[in-house]
Amino acid sequence: MDDKLNHLYYLEDVLSNTNFVKKKTFKKGEIISTYIDKRHQYVMLIEGEADLIRYDVNGNKTIIEKYIDKDLFGDVFYTIYTNNELFVEAKKKSEVLIFNYEDLVSNFNKDSKYKKVIDALFSVYTDKILVMNNRIEVLTKRTIREKLLSYFQIMTSRKLKKSFYLPFTYTDLADYLSIDRSAMMREIKNLIDDGIIKKEAERITLLF
Amino acid sequence: MDDKLNHLYYLEDVLSNTNFVKKKTFKKGEIISTYIDKRHQYVMLIEGEADLIRYDVNGNKTIIEKYIDKDLFGDVFYTIYTNNELFVEAKKKSEVLIFNYEDLVSNFNKDSKYKKVIDALFSVYTDKILVMNNRIEVLTKRTIREKLLSYFQIMTSRKLKKSFYLPFTYTDLADYLSIDRSAMMREIKNLIDDGIIKKEAERITLLF
DNA sequence: TTACCTTTGTTGCAATTGCAACAAAGAAAA
């Protein structure tokens, strides 16, 4: 989402030169990974673009997460008690590294790189937890107005400026906040009319 | 929440016998830990009871999480971009183990227990991610009915039986789902009237 | 036992929200 993180590049670098990590290429539309079993398998997307997709019992398709660049995904990050079908589909020609926890921890055991690899892996987990905490933070807000303001504050709190560019479309923002898009647009207008925020296309500024 | 997990007991066991882990006792009402800085510090509650508490800008107090038994908490698990004050308060006389990531990973480096300790720590992260995924799953549902059914399905999907005992009060359930309690009670009655669920005190049975 | 506090159950009413629908603008594909 932000600038790419060092530990992910480090992981790619180290993993590319090992024999227990498989490199695979997928064409657009192909299934990279399913989540039916819990193999504790990791997949790193080193090139291309992919979506984590769910089909619910009614056949509705939802994009849960989008992966780009060096994103790491796998069953550990989406273990959930559900009947829904989950899989990752390549949106473009994509190249991935596939490995699993056991191999990673066992093979590097006596390696000098071990500590750094473990550090990098824990950083991935910590990042995921941060992202999830932020999502829960906004989702637990009761009203659309509170959800929006909570999200806006999270987006600005990591920097000095009180403005930011939306990282996705307004349609996707409504999905992220799990609210109706039209109701969200209405509430954004209310916030502008009340002098609480300013909106120039995808740039939002907090006025408080 | 369920039966206690082996890896947490293992961690307690190993950590109790090291010199970089501090053991501390807190009286009821004392602050065990604040979340103001990111020290990558872990705290394991080995005896007692504690709450993760937030005071928002309006001074409202919210209990975000409750810790018992061998629960592990710390800044890594609640890093969030927010202005709110966060701290963990002892609800009873409590005993904790305090340690940090660097010490843990460095000190066990050449130890035969290392792999098992790392495994245990990753398991804690994986468990947290599962719990958060489940919460997000129910929170993203649009209506109270869908939130309830989603939660009920998560509670029954790990076992064969279609019934379960609520792990907390109905008041707390409304908090967990982030909905109004009275509206929730009304919807539970609707679900019963529609023959979708059965409710005997804290025991819920799915009839579909 | 009595007193007090928390939880459950319930309802009317007002406010918020979702839904449906459509126009306009913008972006991507042909």
Added chain:
DNA sequence: TTTTCTTTGTTGCAATTGCAACAAAGGTAA
């Protein structure tokens, strides 16, 4: 360039939800 698809912006209306309020039941402490 023209066509097609996606996103934004907007509104009326109905349905859902939150709020306030209170009684009853259950639990805990004195």
